[in-house]
Amino acid sequence: MLLTMYRSGFEVGKYISLEKIIEDSKETYYDTLAQSSANWNENQNNYAPFIDYFLGVVVRAYRELIERIGIVHNPKQLRADKLILKTLQQQLRPLSRAELVELIPQYSQTTIQRNLKKLKEEQKISPIGKGKNIKYVLRQ
Known part of the structure; x- marks a missing residue:
């Protein structure tokens, strides 16, 4: 599918992982x-559900x-904390x-670290793991 898209001029797959x-x-893909x-052996199948799904992708x-x-074009439009939340989402x-x-190259590592601490204190994100393996998720 990706090769067919490239040959047709749709290059989004170079930048976003389909x-x-x-x-x-x-689950939706398999459904x-x-x-x-259904009814493929009888040559009575309907490709429309899969085409509709793929176009949605x-x-x-x-x-x-x-x-x-x-x-990228509006790097300072969002503050670092808002951008972190958006990226996690x-x-x-x-x-x-x-x-x-x-993922957020417009802010330094120090700024990201400071804002992670702030978001954690505000209980907007939760840490998973400890030490070097710590990761962050949005708080439910």
């Missing part, structure tokens, strides 16, 4: 695959890309300080 989006929605495969990837581009997984520094 595989991760599919992995994050794998739509099963729906599209592409739209989600483009939305994520647009959001990331917006962050987008990634949908625990992130280490080093990963946050990499």
Whole structure:
């Protein structure tokens, strides 16, 4: 699918992982695959559910890309603490300080560290693990 997209001029897969989006929605992926495969042996299957699902994946990837581009072009638009919260929300997984520094290049490691401490004190994020292996998630 990715190669077909590249050949058709859709290059979002170079910047956003379509595989991760599919992995994050794998139950829906398998459901739509099963729906599209029903009656395949009789040549009576309907590809529409899978096409609809895949187009949703592409739209989600483009939305994520647009959001990331917006962050790069407006680096100081969001304060560091707001950007950390937004990044944790987008990634949908625990992130280490080093990963946050990499994902938020417009702020220094010291600024990220200071804001992580502040967000933890405000109980907006929770640490997972200890020491060098500590990661952060949004607080429920």
